[in-house]
Structure formats: structure tokens, C-alpha cells
Amino acid sequence: MLTAHLPSGYILAQVPRRTFPGLLPVALIGAVFPDLDMIWFYFVDDRAFHHHRYWVHVPAFWAGVALVTLPLIGFFARRWLNAALVFFAAIFMHLVLDSIGGGIMWLAPLDDRLMSLTVVPATQDHWVLSFLLHWTFLLELAIWGLALTLWLRRGRVENRASGGGIWEKMKKGRI
């Protein structure tokens, strides 16, 4: 997935019925966090390996981290448990989205094959162009569309709750 991780985090943050401390930031950070390995990929390993082979893209690693940290957070910092759950949900959503065209090692450490729903063929000179012109990019556009719709709708609801849009506020002398 090239561009849709951040908006997918925004969509995820709309799922819980009630808001709680850290909901939106952890959803957004978790949704993009595994791709921080691109820094290592470009500047340290000089693109020697597929970046989905780094530990931040391995489901078993995150399952282990969640298994250790969630009980600790539940016991010592219960207030942050919901935020931690959303963070791990966002991480796994990232890995699912990366499985559409990129490949994720779902069976690691037993099997190091990158598993993906489809393979994006190198039809263009640059890999980014190949991804942009593949049907899977329509899914990315759909995610952006849904996130934008939710964002605009939320804005309208908030406006109504606070007494209308800018014109209503001006009429009422609030601006």
C-alpha cells in the first residue's frame, strides 16, 4: 500500500462508539508505524532487502509485543488500555493492507514467504508507477474517499453541535 495507511488510521479512529484519551493519535501512528522501517531500508541497508522483511512488518513480532504489553498496561495503566488496543489494531490493519499487493510474512518465523492477495507486475520503468496503474490503487482511492467523507461529515456534526456553520455564527454575533 502506497498512500492509504494514514487515512485508514483515521477511519479506524471512528470505529469506537466513544472517544477516549489518545484515540486519534494512536490510530494514526499505529497505521503508519511499520513503514518507519523505510528509513533503515534506504539509509542503512541500501535497499538490500524487501522492507516487509523487517521485524516491524512481521505479524508474529507484534502478536508477541501485544501479548506482553497489554496485560501490563491493563494492570498498571488501565486508563491507556483502549488506546493500546487501538494501536495494535492499527498495526495489524497496516499489515493486512500491505498484504494486498506487497506481501507480508504471515507465517514467520515458521515460513519466510511474503504472502499477498495479488502480485503487482513491474509494467512501468519505476515501481511506484506500476503500483499507481494497478487495480489495487483503486482500493487506496476508496480508503481516501471514505476517510474524507467521514472527516467532512464529522465537521458538519460538530458545527451543528456548536450552533451551526460560520454564517450562522456570524448572524448570531458569535464571530
Ligand SMILES: [Zn+2]
Ligand atoms: Zn508497510
